[in-house]
Amino acid sequence: MHPRRGDRMTTDTAVLSVRDLGMTFPGPRGALRRAPGVRAVDGVSFDVRPGETLGLVGESGCGKSTTGRMLVRLLDPTAGQVSFRGQDITRAPQRQLRPLRSKFQMIFQDPFASLNPRKTVQQIIAAPLRAQGASPSAIREEVRDLIRLVGLAPEHLERYPHQFSGGQAQRIGIARALATRPELVVADEPVSALDVSIQAQIVGLMERLQAELGVAYVFIAHDLAVVKHLSHRVAVMYLGRIVELGDRADVYERPAHPYTKALLSAVPLPDPAAERARERIVLLGDPPSPASPPPGCTFHPRCPKAQAICRTEAPVLAPDTPTRQVACHFPET
Numbered sequence: 001m002h003p004r005r006g007d008r009m010t011t012d013t014a015v016l017s018v019r020d021l022g023m024t025f026p027g028p029r030g031a032l033r034r035a036p037g038v039r040a041v042d043g044v045s046f047d048v049r050p051g052e053t054l055g056l057v058g059e060s061g062c063g064k065s066t067t068g069r070m071l072v073r074l075l076d077p078t079a080g081q082v083s084f085r086g087q088d089i090t091r092a093p094q095r096q097l098r099p100l101r102s103k104f105q106m107i108f109q110d111p112f113a114s115l116n117p118r119k120t121v122q123q124i125i126a127a128p129l130r131a132q133g134a135s136p137s138a139i140r141e142e143v144r145d146l147i148r149l150v151g152l153a154p155e156h157l158e159r160y161p162h163q164f165s166g167g168q169a170q171r172i173g174i175a176r177a178l179a180t181r182p183e184l185v186v187a188d189e190p191v192s193a194l195d196v197s198i199q200a201q202i203v204g205l206m207e208r209l210q211a212e213l214g215v216a217y218v219f220i221a222h223d224l225a226v227v228k229h230l231s232h233r234v235a236v237m238y239l240g241r242i243v244e245l246g247d248r249a250d251v252y253e254r255p256a257h258p259y260t261k262a263l264l265s266a267v268p269l270p271d272p273a274a275e276r277a278r279e280r281i282v283l284l285g286d287p288p289s290p291a292s293p294p295p296g297c298t299f300h301p302r303c304p305k306a307q308a309i310c311r312t313e314a315p316v317l318a319p320d321t322p323t324r325q326v327a328c329h330f331p332e333t
């Protein structure tokens with residue numbers, strides 16, 4: 001595995017800092033009282049360094065999208081703090097956020113749902129530039145540069161989103177997100193809806209753009225295989241909490257949390273002999289509901305290593321090496 005730019009970035013000021021972030025959605029209202037809230041995200045903390053990719057992974061429903069949406073203030077957290085370049089943006093009114101908005105952008109899972117079907121590609125990519133007050137000629141030139149940057153042609157600019165394939169539509173979403181030269185892009189499962197053959201192209205494109213523009217990514221995926229290639233660091237979420245967070249090599253080569261190990265054991269190995277010989281860890285059951293999480297370590301009902309303490313005491317996320325944190329009473333060493 002080659003070292004990548006972010007592997008060496010340990011001292012730079014964070015572009016994004018997240019501390020004890022939480023989101024509890026109100027429970028449905030019953031005849032007499034409201035059901036307990038859904039704690040979708042609970043005590044999540046991490047930094048994103050300039051120009052790096054933080055992969056955020058976990059099974060469906062673990063709180064990845066909710067976290068991603070809070071990072072760019074599409075959703076207001078119910079607890080904790082989000083700082084962009086040291087400035088607390090957690091509760092800043094939208095009007096105060098406006099000057100910063102161009103610096104953090106989001107790419108969505110379904111490119112068609114996130115592109116206005118009644119606008120041409122030119123209008124879609126131009127919108128954030130227009131909001132910044134750029135002149136019409138500067139916008140035209142910039143949009144042509146952007147469309148080429150994402151591997152499409154200027155002829156595509158007069159077409160509408162439905163005239164594109166899923167992969168092409170995602171390229172347009174990426175061009176729009178990068179139009180204002182953001183420092184951070186939160187990409188919420190940007191390749192999950194695409195054919196496998198196209199997924200690698202889009203991941204490769206995002207990597208190339210990062211090298212050219214120095215943008216940092218929070219790349220959300222439910223599969224550790226998808227984020228392996230481009231992540232400098234990886235955070236693994238389970239039931240609203242981060243259970244392991246570390247450099248790519250730590251997480252993929254020496255996973256410490258039993259949940260990370262189980263997720264990794266489901267990632268196919270390229271070598272068929274290694275694939276046949278490997279240990280496969282099958283997790284029992286589905287993740288519990290965040291409306292009624294189990295006591296102690298919330299992973300204990302599915303954990304092959306669970307002991308008495310795991311049923312009563314929640315482990316905290318703590319460093320186990322200089323480059324990794326893990327929340328487990330019995331981490332792999």
Ligand SMILES: Nc1ncnc2c1ncn2[C@@H]1O[C@H](COP(=O)(O)OP(=O)(O)OP(=O)(O)O)[C@@H](O)[C@H]1O
Pocket residue numbers: 025026038039040058059060061062063064065066067222290
């Ligand atoms: N608006 C909402 N109201 C109530 N509960 C919600 C709301 N949005 C999400 N949830 C719940 O919060 C939890 C986390 O959801 P979230 O979409 O963040 O997970 P996820 O890991 O991104 O899953 P997926 O990969 O399926 O999108 C889930 O239990 C979900 O049902």
